[in-house]
Amino acid sequence: MPSRYETYAVILALAGSLGSSTVSQAQPAAPAAPVTYTADGKLVFPKDYRTWVYLSTGMDMAYVEGADPKQHLFDTVFVDPTSYAGFLKTGTWPDKTIMVLEVRKGQGRGSINKVGQFQTARVGAEVHVKDVARFKSGWAFFPMTGEASEALPQTSQCNVCHEQHAAVDTTFVQFYPTLLPRAREMKTLSAAYLAEEKTAGGAR
């Protein structure tokens, strides 16, 4: 039997609320925020991630079978602009890549909307960092519950699932529609993902 992989949306929702949405006061189009740690090794949450490069948004995504949830959740991924430019050149991520997964509640009826869902309050965020000198696997996850957070263990479900199933360098490029063609072109898709495409089917 395969291991049970919890959906990251659920994990993040359980990690606790970051409070209601706030407006980033950072200047747009600024240079990428560096990967910054506190003296005791926590990652400092990058406050300006909403002006980074958008990769994609999913709704209610889960990696185990189940019914649609009653509370819809959107998950959106941003990456720092410098690393995005690096990916376009090479088809993979440079060291010090920093990605932010943001989870927001969905709302159905509201204003003139009658069908479908739009996004409202942020309920969680997680950061994924490539830092080959610091992490054994090269990457670490930081569920963000405050100003700075400790990395999940390298054996966490996030790490294991990403290492086993991610299309490029432990990242789910199969769900980022503008990057997947570039990875295919640069032949940087993982052997595991290429095998999975043939059996489970990939992103069309």
Place this chain on the structure above:
Amino acid sequence: MPSRYETYAVILALAGSLGSSTVSQAQPAAPAAPVTYTADGKLVFPKDYRTWVYLSTGMDMAYVEGADPKQHLFDTVFVDPTSYAGFLKTGTWPDKTIMVLEVRKGQGRGSINKVGQFQTARVGAEVHVKDVARFKSGWAFFPMTGEASEALPQTSQCNVCHEQHAAVDTTFVQFYPTLLPRAREMKTLSAAYLAEEKTAGGAR
């Protein structure tokens, strides 16, 4: 009886496919692309909009009652970075603001995903431009079906609906969760939206 407002997602899907997703080769964090017209007055489609500032994504949003569609559609809105910075300062949009609505297909099962939806091919895009010297209402919509497109008439359903229901300056800021609090703070919410919040309910 109220007029029947078609959902923009449907309008865009019918407007024809722009083909599969392509990787933007634009440098991220570049200055905003100017609003550019051809000699015969068509708007030139801004190719680098995917590196602009992300506002939000909805799924299957529609402004008339109806069942959930069989083909799920995501709609995502980007704005040029200069105008985004202007909004953060003032709570409304400067002249020459340019926003892009991108519509992509949703896919359920694929790779390890079992529940919910992720985004795949782009099926349409529409641009919304503020140019007070050029358009009677100050704004115009351009359904993008090629390299450059003509504006919809100022009496189009898009124009009418946005003028009647948009929270800020004919734009649906009620669906952009990081901008709505700023508009409230700067008291730039339209009288129509404030009235609608009390009756139909706003974004929570």
